[in-house]
Amino acid sequence: MTARRRRLARTAPGGLLNGLPGVSVAVAPADPHATITGVVVAEPDVTPRLGPGTLVLGIGLGVTTIPDLLAAAARARSLAVVVRGPAHDDAGTDLAAAARAAGVGLFVLDPATPWTDLLTLATDAAQERGLDAEEADDGVPLGDLPALADAIADMVGGPVTLEDAEFRVLAYSRFVGIMDPGRATAILGRRMPPEWSEHLDRTGALEQLRSTNEVIDVIDGPGNANRRLIVAVREGAARPLGFIWVAEAAGPLPAHAVETLRRIVPIAVPHYRRHHELLSAQHRHRQQLVRALLQGHGPLQRYADELELPRDEPLVVLAVTAATERDLPPRTWERIVDHVALSCGARRWDAAVTRIGRTVFAIAHLSRGGHTDAVSRLAHDIVLRSAPATGEQLCAASSPPAIGARALPGRRAEAERALAICRSRGTQGFVHYDDVRAEVIVDQATAALRSRPDLRLPGLDRLRVEDARGRGGGQLLITLGAYLESGGAIPATASCLGLHPTTVRYRLDRISSLTGFDLDDSTTRLACALELRATESGGDALTP
Structure with missing residues (x-):
C-alpha cells in the first residue's frame, strides 16, 4: 500500500473522499473523528449487510431508493453513504436533510470518477484497519497476502507466489538470491507467463488445478525452470479462490514440502476469502459496465475506459451458452461465467465477462496484429473443457473484430446470431460469425417472413391442402423441398427421395399446375425455399 493510501486509511470517510480531488461533494458531513471499519456495496434489489462503521457505496440506485438506504445505514450505525445523484437541486436538498436527520454522512460521487477508484481506496482503508485488529489462526493478519506468502515460504522451504483464480499475481514472499526466470517474469508481468500456461495446459496440469485439490509437482517446466509445486486454494468443491506456487531455489525443496503445502491450503482459505470478499463488489460493478456496453446504454467510452479496454485496438x-434447452439453476450459470473468465485468464486474454439472460459474454481485447484464430482457440478451449468445469456442454460463437466502444452492441448482436446457428446444430461447438454469415442472413430473412404473413406465397397453401387430402401421395411439399435443396436438379431430387426421375417430373408438373409457379425461375425458387424454411422452423407461425 502506498504512503498516500496509508494516510487515507487513518482518516474518516470525508478525508478519504476528499483525498481524491473533485471526486465527491459532501452533502451531509460524516463524523470527522471516525474511521472506516468496512466497505459495503448496496445495489438495486439487493439487501446489503450493513454494520457499525461501514462505508456504504450505493451503486446504481435511483433517487427514490436512497432515503431508505440512509435510514438502514443509520439503524446499522454506518458512517457514510456514497451515491451518484443530485447534489444541488431540490432532490439533493431533500436527501441532505434526510441524511442529517439520520446522522449519516452522505456524499455524491462525481460522474467522471469510476466507482472502482473509490472502491480500491475504501477497501484498502478498511483492510488495513481490519488487519490491525484481526488475525487468522496462523497468526498472520487476515487478508494480508504478502505476510501469508512469507509464512508459507518459511513452512514449505521455497519462494512462494500467490495468484488469484485468473492466475494474476496477488503477492509473493521475500527472497534473497538468484530468482528463477519464470518467477521473475510472473512477478514483473503480474500474472502466470504464457509459456507456463501452455505447458500446464499441454501436460493436463491445468485441468487438474481447476478440478482437484491435488498438489501438482512440475519438474520439467519451460526454460529449464526449477521445480514447482502448485495447488489450488478452494473451499470444498467450489471453484478455486486462487493458486499457491512454491519454487525451488538454490537447493532442493525439503522432502515434506508436498505434504506441508497440502496442509497449508485450509489455512490459506480465509485469507483468500477475505481478499475475494473485498473484490466481489468490484467484480459486480465490472459486470454492470460490461452489460451496459453490450446493450448500448450510458456513456460507453467512459465505461470502456474504466474496464481498461483499448480505444484503438x-x-x-x-458469446457462450448451454447446449441444453432446459432451465439451469443460478449456481450453474455462475460456474459457466467463472469457467469463461478462468479460461480467458489462463490464456492471458484481457477479457471483461458478464451474463445476460441465457448467454455469457466476454469482451476480449485482440492485440494489434493479433489474429482471429486466437479467438477460435480460446473458444474451442472453453467448449471442450466445459463439461468437467460446469457440468454442462456449451456452445460458443464470436463476432468479427471492431474498434471502439460504440461498435460493441452491434458485435454482440452478431455473436448472438452466430450462437443461435451453433445451437441449432444440436451439439456443443464453436462458430465464428464470418463462417456462418450466409446462414445468419437466411435465418434473419425467415424470421422476418414469420412475422409478415402478408408476404406469403398462396400457392404453397394450396399444396398443403392437396397434401392433407392425400392426393399425389401427400408428398408434394416434400418433393418441392427436395427439389429446391437439390438446386433444381431432377436426378439429385429423385435420388434424395428414392423415386424415379419420371415420378419427380410428374410431381413437379402437378406443383406448377396447382400453384402457378414457374420453377425454372430462380427468384421463384428462392422465395419458395425461404417460406418453406420459415414454416419448418416456425411451426404454424405463418397461419393467420
Missing part, C-alpha cells in the same frame, strides 16, 4: 465479443 480490435475488440471481439464472445
Whole structure:
C-alpha cells in the first residue's frame, strides 16, 4: 500500500473522499473523528449487510431508493453513504436533510470518477484497519497476502507466489538470491507467463488445478525452470479462490514440502476469502459496465475506459451458452461465467465477462496484429473443457473484430446470431460469425417472413391442402423441398427421395399446375425455399 493510501486509511470517510480531488461533494458531513471499519456495496434489489462503521457505496440506485438506504445505514450505525445523484437541486436538498436527520454522512460521487477508484481506496482503508485488529489462526493478519506468502515460504522451504483464480499475481514472499526466470517474469508481468500456461495446459496440469485439490509437482517446466509445486486454494468443491506456487531455489525443496503445502491450503482459505470478499463488489460493478456496453446504454467510452479496454485496438465479443434447452439453476450459470473468465485468464486474454439472460459474454481485447484464430482457440478451449468445469456442454460463437466502444452492441448482436446457428446444430461447438454469415442472413430473412404473413406465397397453401387430402401421395411439399435443396436438379431430387426421375417430373408438373409457379425461375425458387424454411422452423407461425 502506498504512503498516500496509508494516510487515507487513518482518516474518516470525508478525508478519504476528499483525498481524491473533485471526486465527491459532501452533502451531509460524516463524523470527522471516525474511521472506516468496512466497505459495503448496496445495489438495486439487493439487501446489503450493513454494520457499525461501514462505508456504504450505493451503486446504481435511483433517487427514490436512497432515503431508505440512509435510514438502514443509520439503524446499522454506518458512517457514510456514497451515491451518484443530485447534489444541488431540490432532490439533493431533500436527501441532505434526510441524511442529517439520520446522522449519516452522505456524499455524491462525481460522474467522471469510476466507482472502482473509490472502491480500491475504501477497501484498502478498511483492510488495513481490519488487519490491525484481526488475525487468522496462523497468526498472520487476515487478508494480508504478502505476510501469508512469507509464512508459507518459511513452512514449505521455497519462494512462494500467490495468484488469484485468473492466475494474476496477488503477492509473493521475500527472497534473497538468484530468482528463477519464470518467477521473475510472473512477478514483473503480474500474472502466470504464457509459456507456463501452455505447458500446464499441454501436460493436463491445468485441468487438474481447476478440478482437484491435488498438489501438482512440475519438474520439467519451460526454460529449464526449477521445480514447482502448485495447488489450488478452494473451499470444498467450489471453484478455486486462487493458486499457491512454491519454487525451488538454490537447493532442493525439503522432502515434506508436498505434504506441508497440502496442509497449508485450509489455512490459506480465509485469507483468500477475505481478499475475494473485498473484490466481489468490484467484480459486480465490472459486470454492470460490461452489460451496459453490450446493450448500448450510458456513456460507453467512459465505461470502456474504466474496464481498461483499448480505444484503438480490435475488440471481439464472445458469446457462450448451454447446449441444453432446459432451465439451469443460478449456481450453474455462475460456474459457466467463472469457467469463461478462468479460461480467458489462463490464456492471458484481457477479457471483461458478464451474463445476460441465457448467454455469457466476454469482451476480449485482440492485440494489434493479433489474429482471429486466437479467438477460435480460446473458444474451442472453453467448449471442450466445459463439461468437467460446469457440468454442462456449451456452445460458443464470436463476432468479427471492431474498434471502439460504440461498435460493441452491434458485435454482440452478431455473436448472438452466430450462437443461435451453433445451437441449432444440436451439439456443443464453436462458430465464428464470418463462417456462418450466409446462414445468419437466411435465418434473419425467415424470421422476418414469420412475422409478415402478408408476404406469403398462396400457392404453397394450396399444396398443403392437396397434401392433407392425400392426393399425389401427400408428398408434394416434400418433393418441392427436395427439389429446391437439390438446386433444381431432377436426378439429385429423385435420388434424395428414392423415386424415379419420371415420378419427380410428374410431381413437379402437378406443383406448377396447382400453384402457378414457374420453377425454372430462380427468384421463384428462392422465395419458395425461404417460406418453406420459415414454416419448418416456425411451426404454424405463418397461419393467420
